[in-house]
Amino acid sequence: MEEANPKTPAGVGARAVVAFHDACLAAPAWPEQSPATPPGPLWSFIAAIHATNTRLWREEDLARRRRVSDAEIAANKRAIDCFNQNRSDAIEKCDEIWIDALQDAMAGAPRLSSETPGMMVDRLSILALKIRAMREQSMREDVDESHRAACRARLARLVEQREDLAGCLDALIADCLAARARFKVFRQFKMYNDPTLNPSLYREG
Numbered sequence: 001m002e003e004a005n006p007k008t009p010a011g012v013g014a015r016a017v018v019a020f021h022d023a024c025l026a027a028p029a030w031p032e033q034s035p036a037t038p039p040g041p042l043w044s045f046i047a048a049i050h051a052t053n054t055r056l057w058r059e060e061d062l063a064r065r066r067r068v069s070d071a072e073i074a075a076n077k078r079a080i081d082c083f084n085q086n087r088s089d090a091i092e093k094c095d096e097i098w099i100d101a102l103q104d105a106m107a108g109a110p111r112l113s114s115e116t117p118g119m120m121v122d123r124l125s126i127l128a129l130k131i132r133a134m135r136e137q138s139m140r141e142d143v144d145e146s147h148r149a150a151c152r153a154r155l156a157r158l159v160e161q162r163e164d165l166a167g168c169l170d171a172l173i174a175d176c177l178a179a180r181a182r183f184k185v186f187r188q189f190k191m192y193n194d195p196t197l198n199p200s201l202y203r204e205g
Contacts, residue, residue: 012042013173014166017121021128024050031055042097048090049118050125056083057129081193087122088188094118095185102173106182113172113183120169127162134158 016038024047027035031051037043063076095118099106137143138151175181191197195205 012046014120014124014169017046017124017169018128018162018166020046021050021125025054025128025132042094045090045093045097045118046121049087049094049122050128052083052087052090053122053125053129056080056087057133059083085190085193088190091116091118091122092185092187094121095183098173099183099185102176105177105179107179109176109179109182111175111181113175113181115172116183116186117169117172119186120165120172123165124162124169127158127165131155131158131162 020038020043023035024030027033031054034047034051037047059076059079063073063080065073095116098117134151134155138148138155140148172181172183176183195201
């Protein structure tokens with residue numbers, strides 16, 4: 001992963017994103033309070049994606065409980081739907097900012113990338129959460145060594161996958177700057193949260 005200038009959208013490098021993700025997860029008050037975020041609107045949405053994914057992770061764990069009321073699980077599910085909507089919105093905002101910064105360089109580029117920088121930032125955020133969780137599992141004292149060893153092996157694979165994905169993010173930005181590749185905002189159009197588009201909701205009305 002190459003270092004990049006964090007002050008310009010086109011120059012937000014993967015190394016800076018990964019370091020920011022890890023710093024957030026190490027902060028005691030995260031995600032309610034964020035550590036120092038680099039300046040600029042792109043970074044504010046990168047932080048929003050990561051905060052939302054952190055909250056999603058918690059809700060997904062809670063939604064798997066079996067010894068609580070159905071009402072509690074329903075509340076978890078509704079929170080998950082809301083967080084997923086916020087996450088999709090923030091990814092799209094990231095890509096809008098990147099496109100504004102790169103559109104002149106990308107004009108006429110022959111290759112259309114099926115994945116956008118915002119999508120990669122989202123995946124890097126999820127990998128940061130997986131790495132933290134797997135590291136905790138690898139250090140548990142209430143399990144046997146075979147559990148810890150299996151988690152250490154998985155942790156190594158997750159770290160490798162994050163390194164690979166980070167390299168892909170830097171490569172995509174470099175290709176866009178060199179007019180070799182381009183991307184579009186991938187609109188999610190999530191229908192399940194929209195009472196005018198979800199049949200189960202508008203039929204209730």
